[in-house]
Amino acid sequence: MALQVITLGYCRLGGSFDLHAYANKISLEFEAEDLNVTVFGDGWGDHMAGLKNGKLNVSGFNDFGDNLCDEVMYGFWEAGVNIAAAVRPSSASISTSNPEYQLAGVVPLTWTPLGADVGQVSPLSISWPTSGAVVRDVTP
Amino acid sequence: MTLGILTDCRIWGDDYDLSGTTNKVEIGGSCEAKKITNFNSGRYDEYLAGLKEVEVNVSGFFEGTTSDAFADEFLGARVPVTIAVDDAAGSIAYMGGLNVLSAPREFAVGEVGVLNFGAKGAGATMPGIVRGALLYPKTTITTTTTSTGIQYGAIGSGRTIWAAVHVFGATSGDTLDVKIQSDDNSGFTSATDRITFTQFAAATGSEVKSLAAPITDDYWRIVATVAGNGSESFSLGVFFGSAPTT
Numbered sequence: 001m002a003l004q005v006i007t008l009g010y011c012r013l014g015g016s017f018d019l020h021a022y023a024n025k026i027s028l029e030f031e032a033e034d035l036n037v038t039v040f041g042d043g044w045g046d047h048m049a050g051l052k053n054g055k056l057n058v059s060g061f062n063d064f065g066d067n068l069c070d071e072v073m074y075g076f077w078e079a080g081v082n083i084a085a086a087v088r089p090s091s092a093s094i095s096t097s098n099p100e101y102q103l104a105g106v107v108p109l110t111w112t113p114l115g116a117d118v119g120q121v122s123p124l125s126i127s128w129p130t131s132g133a134v135v136r137d138v139t140p
Numbered sequence: 141m142t143l144g145i146l147t148d149c150r151i152w153g154d155d156y157d158l159s160g161t162t163n164k165v166e167i168g169g170s171c172e173a174k175k176i177t178n179f180n181s182g183r184y185d186e187y188l189a190g191l192k193e194v195e196v197n198v199s200g201f202f203e204g205t206t207s208d209a210f211a212d213e214f215l216g217a218r219v220p221v222t223i224a225v226d227d228a229a230g231s232i233a234y235m236g237g238l239n240v241l242s243a244p245r246e247f248a249v250g251e252v253g254v255l256n257f258g259a260k261g262a263g264a265t266m267p268g269i270v271r272g273a274l275l276y277p278k279t280t281i282t283t284t285t286t287s288t289g290i291q292y293g294a295i296g297s298g299r300t301i302w303a304a305v306h307v308f309g310a311t312s313g314d315t316l317d318v319k320i321q322s323d324d325n326s327g328f329t330s331a332t333d334r335i336t337f338t339q340f341a342a343a344t345g346s347e348v349k350s351l352a353a354p355i356t357d358d359y360w361r362i363v364a365t366v367a368g369n370g371s372e373s374f375s376l377g378v379f380f381g382s383a384p385t386t
Contacts, residue, residue, distance in 0.1 A: 051177060053185040061143050064225050064232040071232075074271050077169050078384065080189035107173055107187045113234065113271075114149070114223065115166040121143050122225070129173055131187040 010091040011058055013076065013106070014083045020091065022069045022124050023060035028087055028101055030054040030134065054130035056085055056106050062113060062122040069124065070113050077111035082131050096138045104132030150224040150233070150278070151198060152306045152377060153210050155344035157278060161207040161255070162200035165223055167234055169194050169269060194261030194268035196221065196238055202245055202253030211243035211257055220304045220346045221259065222379040224274045230290040231277075235304050235379040236261045236269040237348060266348060270302045272381015275320065276362045278308065280375040289328060289361030292380060295353035300385045304348045305337050309375035314368025316340040320380065322357035332357065340374070353382065 011020045020026065033050030063069040076083055082105030094100045106128040116122040151158040151165055172190035202208055219240060224233035238259035246254040261268020276287050295301055305318050317339050321331040334355065337347050360380055366372045 051181075051185050052183055063143055071271075074169075077171070077192075078271070080171060080192065082188070104184075105186075107189050108171075109173055109189060110168065110170045112166065112168045113232075114146075114225065115168070116146050117164045118149070119145060119147060121145055129185075129187055131185065133182050133184050 004089065004097070006089055008090045008092065010086070010088045010100075011056070012086045017072050019058055019069075019073075022063055023058045025057075025059045026087060027057040028054060029057070052134070054103070054134055055127055056087065056103065056130065057127045058124065059126075060124040062124045064113075064122075073108075073111050073124075073126070074113060076108040080108065082107055093140050094137055095140055100137045102135040102137055103130050104134070105130065107131050144226070146225060148227040150222070150227050150231075150274070150377070152222040152278070152308075153214065154219045154346045155306060155308050156206055156210040157306075157308050158198065158200070158207055158210060159227075161203045162198050164199040166197040167194065167223060167269065168196070192268060194236055194238075196223070196236070196259045196261075197256065198258075199256045200254070202247070202255040207255045208245070211240070211245075211255060214240045215243050215257075216240065220306070220348050222274075222304055222306060222377070224379075227274075227277050229274055229277055229288065230292075231274045232271070233274050233379050233381070234269050234271055235302065235348075235381060237266050266302060266350065267383040267386065270381040270383045272302070272379055274377065275303070275360060275380035276376070276378040278306075278375060278377035280309065280373060281364055281366060282373050284363075284365045286363045287361045289326065289359050291326065291358055292360045294358045295355045295382045297354040298385055299353045299382045301335070301351040301353055301355070301380070301382050302348065303335050303350075303381075304346060304379040305376060306346045306378075307340050307344045307374060307376045309373065310340060310342050310344050311368065311371060311373045312342050314342055314366065314372040314374070316374045316376065317365040318376065318378065319363050320378070321361055321363060322355060323359045324357050326359050328359065328361060331361070352385065
């Protein structure tokens, strides 16, 4: 068993934009719909896992520099087109201990460029649902 | 990457400069998730992004001639609002035609009065929010002025240029004409007029105008022409940006 302290989280959007450069927290949530298929005669509740979906959550700081975080992320939200995403615990190469979750698409539902008090750094915070398949890749 | 601490955000609403009474501003863009899951989705839900919506929340202090007067005049109305992350030409800024929907005031003994307002992008005649830059920071001018300009970049096809002028102060009997020019060089050796605002005749206010792209010039500036009785003085600021043409 190889536990690891996360110091090099990785999240790439659209095949080229490294959101992890602005992030201090990345989380992936996966779930399947709970389908209750209990029928008469069942002594216990009977369930099946239905459709799967996920959510990509990233938080950190927004950077208003040219061609940097705010410009790219606002562009994603403005275009309103699903974006491929890749997330793994470390920016090191993919491996069995550093699996990469490849999301066919995340939906850019929100972008909050400004949300700070005077004297603070404007935060980065997204919570975008996945759309389509998710692949767990451990092949370098 | 160079992060910046927000200390000089600009918040302009029509002819009000709310920067001096604001200590927090939030701009939130969102859109609906439209489920398109079908039998070929491979047991994964699929979504498309739907209609967009913008919500702006400004927190600050009650001040009779600015924040309170603004809220009193525009609650329930649509108003051009420009929000910039800094007070310099070229600073990233956002502009929208917002409906001011709430403006609660709070007064507590021993405390400074609080006034916040919440607004949503209207989206009927212009996008709810446009990302761009401060083309001209708030400046008081007494003679015809041509700004240095910024290298904002060319505007590609499929996009519309949006510009807003906010006039915060004007003198009686005088006029202000503002236009936006572009060129392919920082010296503006062959500047082209792109957007001309309606003349401000001894009056404050604001105006939003648009222009269809593409425009290949990447340098942009304003020319503010002042005329009158010899003691002209106008205070103005200009936003410039673009959004997909709808």
